[in-house]
Amino acid sequence: MKIITGNPGTGKHTVARILARNIGLELIDVNEMSMHEGMTERNGRVLEVDVRKLKRVLDKKIPKNALLVGHLAPYIISKSKIEIAVVLRRNPYNLEDVYKKRRYDKKKMLENLGSEIIGITYYDTIKNIGRKKTFQFDTTNKSVSSIVKKIESLFVKGKAKEDNVDWLKMVSEKKDLKRFFPY
Numbered sequence: 001m002k003i004i005t006g007n008p009g010t011g012k013h014t015v016a017r018i019l020a021r022n023i024g025l026e027l028i029d030v031n032e033m034s035m036h037e038g039m040t041e042r043n044g045r046v047l048e049v050d051v052r053k054l055k056r057v058l059d060k061k062i063p064k065n066a067l068l069v070g071h072l073a074p075y076i077i078s079k080s081k082i083e084i085a086v087v088l089r090r091n092p093y094n095l096e097d098v099y100k101k102r103r104y105d106k107k108k109m110l111e112n113l114g115s116e117i118i119g120i121t122y123y124d125t126i127k128n129i130g131r132k133k134t135f136q137f138d139t140t141n142k143s144v145s146s147i148v149k150k151i152e153s154l155f156v157k158g159k160a161k162e163d164n165v166d167w168l169k170m171v172s173e174k175k176d177l178k179r180f181f182p183y
């Protein structure tokens with residue numbers, strides 16, 4: 001099984017849909033799946049997912065040729081079942097525009113931007129799935145087709161050159177740390 005993860009708005013579904021079609025993988029959306037399985041609970045305005053329950057169900061249910069997509073993907077499948085994990089990254093300034101268009105509230109916006117800047121998903125994926133199986137790609141200002149091509153080649157050959165990402169340095173040099181981390 002392969003996974004595509006990354007913060008909201010990094011382009012997961014856009015590329016996953018094309019990839020699944022191109023190489024004949026069964027696309028599974030973690031959010032849809034958890035709703036369908038009744039693993040989400042409404043907490044005020046936010047939907048919360050019971051990650052432990054979801055892991056138990058999904059570990060059994062997911063076929064080998066699956067492409068699992070979602071920001072929770074690295075937390076809900078056992079390491080041994082995953083061949084390759086792709087983490088999509090995106091410049092926080094661009095991501096901010098995506099979130100504004102989606103009308104995220106301030107809290108949700110800052111949480112997701114902070115997570116992207118520090119690289120939480122990348123770190124957690126390496127920790128949970130392993131350094132050798134984890135590959136990150138920067139989708140900022142790249143065409144969908146060029147990203148699809150990179151990932152497709154990784155999936156077929158099992159190897160790829162990762163992108164270097166250091167948003168924290170960039171944000172700090174732009175003197176924007178306070179803007180993104182006003183805590």
Ligand SMILES: Nc1ncnc2c1ncn2[C@@H]1O[C@H](COP(=O)(O)OP(=O)(O)OP(=O)(O)O)[C@@H](O)[C@H]1O
Pocket residue numbers: 006007008009010011012013014015071098139140141142143144145147
């Ligand atoms: N490679 C790309 N280059 C430029 N824009 C892109 C690229 N991939 C996706 N986009 C655009 O970025 C936005 C977010 O993409 P998408 O919805 O696929 O993200 P996502 O990671 O699936 O988000 P979510 O986790 O919220 O479902 C969309 O407007 C999409 O058209």
Ligand SMILES: [Mg+2]
Pocket residue numbers: 012013014
């Ligand atoms: Mg999506």
